[in-house]
Amino acid sequence: MYDLIIIGGGPAGLTAGIYAVRYGMDTVVLEKNVLPGQIAATDMVENYTGFTAISGPELMQRFKEHAETVGVKIESAEVSSIISEDGKKVVVTDSGTLESKTVIIATGANPKKLGIPGEKEFMGKGVSYCATCDAPFYKGKTVIVVGGGESALTDALILSNVVKKVYIIHRRDKLRASRILQERVSRKPNIEIVWDTVPEEIQGKTGVENVILRNLKTRDVYTLQVDGVFVYIGIRPGTEFIDVKKNSSGFILTNEKLETSIPGIYAAGDCRDTSIWQVVTAVADGAVAAVSAHEYIMELDEQ
Incomplete structure (x- = not known):
């Protein structure tokens, strides 16, 4: 059983993975695309701190290389559902099922x-x-x-x-x-x-x-x-597979710790109900969600 399964390998998911590994959590990132994230489809990024200008694909590649360098395990899989039972989360994918203590949903959103x-x-x-x-x-x-x-x-x-x-x-x-x-x-x-x-x-x-x-x-x-x-004719979050509280547009509702309506399941980045959809806020969400998941596990271990 994993400590944490992260669904989505964009900026939010990979940042969550980096933080989780630093906290010593047994973690895997599940991603269905070779180079994920809306940012990978952006020609040039000029508003991400530390880079005057960098192409979207290059920035996404750097995120991935950073995550892999520190030991984040990334696997190719598409998730169809998540089942919460007996204190664990069962993640059903197209290549089998995985079990974890916590889950972070970082599946992003795509403009129509x-x-x-x-x-x-x-x-x-x-x-x-x-x-x-x-x-x-x-x-x-x-x-x-x-x-x-x-x-x-x-x-x-x-x-x-x-x-x-x-x-x-x-x-x-x-x-x-x-x-x-x-x-x-x-x-x-x-x-x-x-x-x-x-x-x-x-x-x-x-x-x-x-x-x-x-x-x-x-x-x-x-x-x-x-x-x-x-x-700007609408935006569609990738949240169809998870049954948690969402707003009318399908974006996941979270508290300040980015926890969803199901304890132990978190949401980070563009898939959640947030004020802006930006790579910098997605990265911040990933860090917060990973720390929150670690705190949840620590509380479980004390019970």
Whole structure:
């Protein structure tokens, strides 16, 4: 039986593994992807402390190398369920079952995709899902933000302080974001809302150059020249396999120790209900969750 099983090998999971090994815990990280984490799909990272600029894949590779160097065991497996019984956690995977005293869920979250031509091809080359991460790359340029909710307007405001022009492309004639955000957007002279419209294709050579848009009411199709596309049509956490308390969007609810509604099961990083989805907060979560799991085990041993 393991002391700790960590599900997910992104920044949160690997950091949890590093801390767990330092605490002498018998630990394994289960990950289904070769190079996991949303950060691995990011072209360049400029807001992670200690690195002026580093590519997402390189940063993720460094996390992995650090974890392996200190003795974190990483195995390839996809988890289908977790069963809590008789003081232990049974983790069911596609390659068998494992038992542990504690579990950290660090499966992250993924932004919903538009599913249009050019989106996949230009991901990290003009298509982004995070203005906090990528806004500086578009200084003085023109971008579109797709969506009408809180995240879309928040990041449109972030972008408006850097870029020349922001178009908010929204499929309806009314925004879903809070009134205060709508008021802030309305006061920005370089933000323009394009109503009743959806993107149909993203075009370019080595980077984004144009977006094909369709007005859903008039059915008119036209081309808009832009340098970047920021997509905010929702985010989906990887939490389907675990039955703990979650918010309405599926993000796991935790206390200050990052413990879930089941004692001994913790959540770290983007899969939990958190204020921002950033690599730096995921790393912090991993450390907190590992320390909390160690404290839980110490209490078990004293009983």
